Amino acid sequence: MDKQIRVAVAGAHGRMGQEVVRMLGQDAELVYTGALDTRGDDEAVRRQLDEMRPDVLVDFTTPHSVYRHLELCLNHGIRPVVGTTGLTPEQLQELTARYREAGLGGIIAPNFAIGAILLMKFAAMAAKYMPHVEIIELHHDRKLDAPSGTALKTAEMIAAVREEIKQGHPEEAESIPGARGAEYHGFRIHSVRLPGLVAHQEVLFGATGQTLSIRHDSINRESFMPGVNMAIKAVMNLGELIYGLEHLID
Ligand SMILES: NC(=O)C1=CN([C@@H]2O[C@H](COP(=O)(O)OP(=O)(O)OC[C@H]3O[C@@H](n4cnc5c(N)ncnc54)[C@H](OP(=O)(O)O)[C@@H]3O)[C@@H](O)[C@H]2O)C=CC1
Numbered sequence: 528m529d530k531q532i533r534v535a536v537a538g539a540h541g542r543m544g545q546e547v548v549r550m551l552g553q554d555a556e557l558v559y560t561g562a563l564d565t566r567g568d569d570e571a572v573r574r575q576l577d578e579m580r581p582d583v584l585v586d587f588t589t590p591h592s593v594y595r596h597l598e599l600c601l602n603h604g605i606r607p608v609v610g611t612t613g614l615t616p617e618q619l620q621e622l623t624a625r626y627r628e629a630g631l632g633g634i635i636a637p638n639f640a641i642g643a644i645l646l647m648k649f650a651a652m653a654a655k656y657m658p659h660v661e662i663i664e665l666h667h668d669r670k671l672d673a674p675s676g677t678a679l680k681t682a683e684m685i686a687a688v689r690e691e692i693k694q695g696h697p698e699e700a701e702s703i704p705g706a707r708g709a710e711y712h713g714f715r716i717h718s719v720r721l722p723g724l725v726a727h728q729e730v731l732f733g734a735t736g737q738t739l740s741i742r743h744d745s746i747n748r749e750s751f752m753p754g755v756n757m758a759i760k761a762v763m764n765l766g767e768l769i770y771g772l773e774h775l776i777d
């Protein structure tokens with residue numbers, strides 16, 4: 528076997544982190560070096576990294592800590608595999624430039640489930656022909672960010688190919704603010720939060736006399752693990768930071 532890949536996990540005790548640690552234990556090519564917690568001072572963080580010497584940091588934490596973790600990776604030459612959502616487009620752009628300059632590989636993917644990647648691609652295909660579209664994303668009620676990272680990425684991919692029109696009646700009015708959801712480049716994104724849900728998304732298209740619905744459901748968090756595993760191995764051979772698992776699949 529080639530050299531094993533040493534992997535630290537930030538957020539190792541969270542819902543996703545626990546699943547990642549389990550997955551690492553099942554792959555002989557990967558070594559779990561331990562949990563990284565950056566809530567201490569800089570010296571405590573440096574000590575953890577010195578002990579673990581990770582090649583890769585998998586991050587499933589919070590929108591508040593992920594930017595710092597990506598800077599930490601850059602400063603220590605560690606390749607990030609980030610699932611945490613909530614980075615702004617400006618942060619993504621800035622980090623991408625800095626990683627490119629450093630020649631360091633990494634991936635930020637708002638969704639690691641292959642079915643969700645396919646949903647995004649199918650939605651972008653359909654939006655070219657059916658520009659009237661709404662996105663409904665549905666998640667568990669412990670989720671911090673809205674809309675979901677997946678919905679935002681889907682919206683970006685749709686907006687890149689869709690004729691920019693403002694949907695709905697030109698005189699429509701909300702009697703309760705927010706009733707029509709969030710507006711993104713003329714179309715709407717709706718976020719549902721309920722206990723019992725995991726991660727789900729439906730993209731609805733409408734045209735004269737017809738509708739098209741494309742839906743993906745993650746019914747458990749194991750659904751994300753083949754994508755995380757693939758990303759850990761792929762970043763070892765990348766020289767830049769990429770945004771979206773689709774770039775590894777094509
Ligand atoms: N890309 C993808 O495919 C997926 C992405 N996600 C995203 O992943 C993120 C995590 O989701 P989920 O696992 O459900 O969330 P959880 O709240 O279950 O887990 C987050 C974990 O991060 C820990 N944490 C917070 N701050 C730090 C820090 N500075 N250093 C180390 N650990 C920290 C928390 O610790 P404590 O509990 O002690 O506060 C917690 O254990 C979210 O942004 C979510 O949107 C989720 C699923 C799939």
Ligand SMILES: O=C(O)C1=N[C@H](C(=O)O)C[C@H](O)C1
Nearest residue numbers: 612637638670675676677726
């Ligand atoms: O918080 C979650 O659970 C999820 N977050 C990601 C997102 O914001 O899109 C991915 C998946 O939907 C689960």
